[in-house]
Amino acid sequence: RYGPNNETKETTTTRYITQEKNTNPETKPKKKGYGNLQISQATAIKTSGTGIKTSGVAEPPQIVISIKMRPLVLKGHSKPIKDLQFNKDNDLLFSASTDRLITLWSSEYGERIGTYQHDAAVYTMSIDDTSKYLISGDSTGCFYIWEASNGTLIHKLLMPNVPSVRSVNFNYQNDLVSISYGGRTAKSESFIDIYKFEDLLKKQKGTKPLKSIL
Numbered sequence: 001r002y003g004p005n006n007e008t009k010e011t012t013t014t015r016y017i018t019q020e021k022n023t024n025p026e027t028k029p030k031k032k033g034y035g036n037l038q039i040s041q042a043t044a045i046k047t048s049g050t051g052i053k054t055s056g057v058a059e060p061p062q063i064v065i066s067i068k069m070r071p072l073v074l075k076g077h078s079k080p081i082k083d084l085q086f087n088k089d090n091d092l093l094f095s096a097s098t099d100r101l102i103t104l105w106s107s108e109y110g111e112r113i114g115t116y117q118h119d120a121a122v123y124t125m126s127i128d129d130t131s132k133y134l135i136s137g138d139s140t141g142c143f144y145i146w147e148a149s150n151g152t153l154i155h156k157l158l159m160p161n162v163p164s165v166r167s168v169n170f171n172y173q174n175d176l177v178s179i180s181y182g183g184r185t186a187k188s189e190s191f192i193d194i195y196k197f198e199d200l201l202k203k204q205k206g207t208k209p210l211k212s213i214l
Contacts, residue, residue, distance in 0.1 A: 061075075061077045061078075061079065061080050061081045061097065072107075072109075072110035073110075074093075074095075074105055074110055074112070076095075076101075076103045076105075076112050076115075077095065077097040077099050077101065077103065078097075078099045079097050079098040079099035079121075080097065080098050081095055081096065081097045082096050082097060082098060082121070082122060082123050082124065083095070083096040083122070083123065083124050083125055084096075085125055085126065085127050086107065087127050087131040088127075088129045088130075088131065089131065090107060091106065091107055091108055092104060092105070092106065092107060092113075092127075092131060093105040093106075093107040094125055094127060094134065096122040096123070096124065096125050096136060097121075097122060098121035098122070098139075099121075100117065100118045100119065100120060100121060100122060100138075101115050101116065101117060101118070101122070102115065102116040102118070102122055102125060102134070102136055103115050103116075104116070104148075114151055115151075116134070116136070116144075116146055116151055118136065118138050118144065119138070119140070119142070120138040120139045120140040120142070121138055121139040122136055122137070122138050122139075123137055123138060123139060123164060123165060123166065124136065124137045124165060124166065124167045124168050125137070125168060126168045126169045126170050126177075127148060127170075128170050128174045129170075129174055130174070131148055131149075132147065132148060132149065133145060133146065133147065133148060133154075133174075133197075134146040134147075134148040135168045135170070135177060136168065137164070137165025137166070137167070137168045137179065138164070138165060139163070139164045139165075140158070140163075140164065141158060141159040141160075141161075141162030141163060141164055141165060141181060142156060142157065142158040142159070142165070143156075143157055143165050143168055143179055144156050145200055145201070154201060154203065155200055155201065155203045157200070157207060159181055159193075162181045162183075162189070163181075163182070163183040163188060164181070164182065164183070165179060165180070165181055166180045166181060166182045166190075167179070167180045168180075170197070174197065175196065175197050175198070176194055176195065176196060176197060176210070177194070177195045177197050177200065178192055178193070178194050178195075179192065179193045179194075179195070180192045181193070191212060191213060191214045192212070192213040193209035193211075193212050193213075194209055194210050194211045194212075194213075195207070195209050195210055196210050
């Protein structure tokens with residue numbers, strides 16, 4: 001589920017920040033439409049990426065953002081990170097992981113805003129230009145459409161007998177969505193479906209793609 005009150009536990013409780021944090025709530029700008037979300041404690045930690053053991057201790061995946069030559073290092077996933085996406089305004093960062101979570105971060109302050117819960121490992125995602133809608137795909141061939149500002153799941157569509165969703169993308173006009181499917185081997189079936197985004201928002205079962213490319 002979405003939001004800090006329902007977030008999964010991290011593998012460590014160590015938290016610190018590498019640059020001065022603005023603690024005055026009156027001077028810290030907030031993203032419009034995200035003000036109703038409770039922001040968790042800021043983190044800025046050294047990057048690792050895939051949980052490689054260092055000195056006998058397994059380090060969880062981490063993210064580094066370089067802002068004004070001072071890196072912010074974010075930590076919140078327990079398994080490898082598969083995809084990273086900034087929104088168009090570059091003030092929000094989305095990270096997708098095989099721990100079944102998408103995490104939303106403030107790229108300016110390194111704060112975790114909330115999470116989106118999948119039922120399986122998340123491989124890919126795409127955010128529209130308005131930062132209103134988020135689409136994500138997982139290892140079971142299922143893709144999700146979210147309302148990005150509050151984490152509401154709008155639609156969930158499963159493609160039968162398909163191992164995984166490999167990529168999802170909005171077009172430049174944000175009215176079409178392309179979704180590529182594929183397996184783990186060269187013999188696995190692979191194809192691309194293109195949908196009208198307005199058709200997906202109708203939340204109808206058995207929504208048909210506008211075009212399929214084999």
